[in-house]
Amino acid sequence: MNILFASQAIDGHFNPMTGVAMRLKERGHDVRWYTGPVFTGKLKGLGIPLIPFKRAIEHRADNLFELYPERARLKGPRAIGFDGEKIFASNISNFFEDIRDLQQEFPFDALVVDSSMFVQRLVSHLLGKPVVNVAVIPNMESDPLVPPLFFGFRPPRNPAGKALQTVAGQLSDKIILRPAHQSYRRQHTFYGQDVPKRGRLTDDAYRCSDAVIQAGTQSLDFPRRNTNPKVHYVGALLPYRRPGADVAEELPPGYSTTIVVTQGTVDNADQDKLIIPALEALQDMDALVIVATGGRGTAELNRRYPQPNILIRDYVDFAAVFESTDVFVTNGGFGGVQLALSKGVPLVVSGINEGKSDVNARVEYAGAGINLRTEAPSPEKIRRAVHSILAEPGWKERAQQMRQDFARQDPAEAAADVVERVLASR
Structure with missing residues (x-):
């Protein structure tokens, strides 16, 4: 046909x-x-x-x-x-x-x-x-x-x-x-x-x-x-x-916790909305922080945040990285949200524009993540949400339940x- x-x-x-x-x-x-x-x-x-x-x-x-x-x-x-x-x-x-x-x-x-x-x-x-x-x-x-x-x-x-x-x-x-x-x-x-x-x-x-x-x-x-x-x-x-395109990500060893951050590929021109507040919030944590910039400002961010636990790239193979991710901090792109939940990763979601607020409301209603309900959260708000996800097993359990639905x-x-x-x- x-x-x-x-x-x-x-x-x-x-x-x-x-x-x-x-x-x-x-x-x-x-x-x-x-x-x-x-x-x-x-x-x-x-x-x-x-x-x-x-x-x-x-x-x-x-x-x-x-x-x-x-x-x-x-x-x-x-x-x-x-x-x-x-x-x-x-x-x-x-x-x-x-x-x-x-x-x-x-x-x-x-x-x-x-x-x-x-x-x-x-x-x-x-x-x-x-x-x-x-x-x-x-x-x-x-x-x-x-x-x-x-x-x-x-x-x-x-x-x-x-x-x-x-x-x-x-x-x-x-x-x-x-x-x-x-x-x-x-x-x-x-x-x-x-x-x-x-x-x-x-x-x-x-x-x-x-x-x-x-x-x-x-x-x-x-x-x-x-x-x-x-x-x-x-x-x-x-x-x-x-088939066979999966490539193992070369990640720094020695971290028991991995946090992934993205601000998407469309509304990522102003990194003060989510990427920079997230880096400010997470840079001192005993965790590997992986940031996907969508190809904007990567070199400058690497200079600004040279800490060994921070890995900043233009693009990240989310399908591979999510296998060992503990929290996904995102502005609520529907594709990324689905991929994270299909891997059993709980979320911290932030974003209002371009329908993101409706995606994030669904994440919150499903009990699979914390919705910050703002376009530009403060570092403190992000830090509290991430610590809450890591400290309370219920978030991971709910994300794992949704992983079964997706599978x-x-x-x-x-x-x-x-x-x-x-x-x-x-």
Whole structure:
């Protein structure tokens, strides 16, 4: 079968889908990928042909401020609303026209699409193609028991909390995301598509897809009143690794405790948010502290923190290092959180922007880590949280329980099965 993958040109959206693509390729399917030219080299290495964006704007982690200088001045809800409209909703028609045209080059039998591209309804209804939606972020389908997006809420415990979240949900859907929703509806109306008025913007991808591959496990999600039979939790969707590619990390000997710190690969320009406070907090501990900078300021940090127990690198092989890690300090990137829990590592999470608050609320609700609930925690706050994780065995026990949940199936295998079942049903 001919299977078209489609994703944003953003590492956090593209990379988790590569394992699924390679599994389908290994099963004999002709897999090609519609995304930005930035991934030409990666796709060549995977042996998957690239069909690059033509009309669509290539939004990348490293060009957003160049494309939209005004974005640098926005924070909180205004930044969320701006990204929703400009980075995600504005490209829908461009994505669809590109995909409609590329059928001449590659008559695909099914589309496996990054949930944030929002073309599920158009491809399914206008092209008549099976669509498998891939959500590499937490489940964003609305439900009466699930808190509204972007506030970092946990499920309410009392009527007052429920009332607060109801108001916040209206603020999120009717004000923060209103420009994105208007853009979405306007572009679909152009193609004669009536978008249901009820529900939030992100619901439509769950409604219009034949199936949803949902990253993570139900134990890392909130309870739901309504179960969508299309949604399949597959575990930690991770970048493809060639068999035998695991390399043992050369770590300094003599440390019984290992702590890993990262501020991600997108929101890591200002290291005063998490990396530097974490180093200040942990530099004097009798522990090995490993910091992944994402390629920013590594040399300067090494000069500033020359202690023998601190190892600062551009990138870290988390899959290998987490096998001996005791605490993971992170800003809440969903991929890193899943990988840590799949290895049984408890977390200290910090971060609010780009949906991090919702990821971190799930970590807290699952009992797998301490949520600092701030974008820029103090060294003292980080130090207390790390010491708490190390001193109380319950954190490690809960993370190990979640490791068992993640280990129940091979994520790429389970996701590939979902795609093939959709193909068979059509």
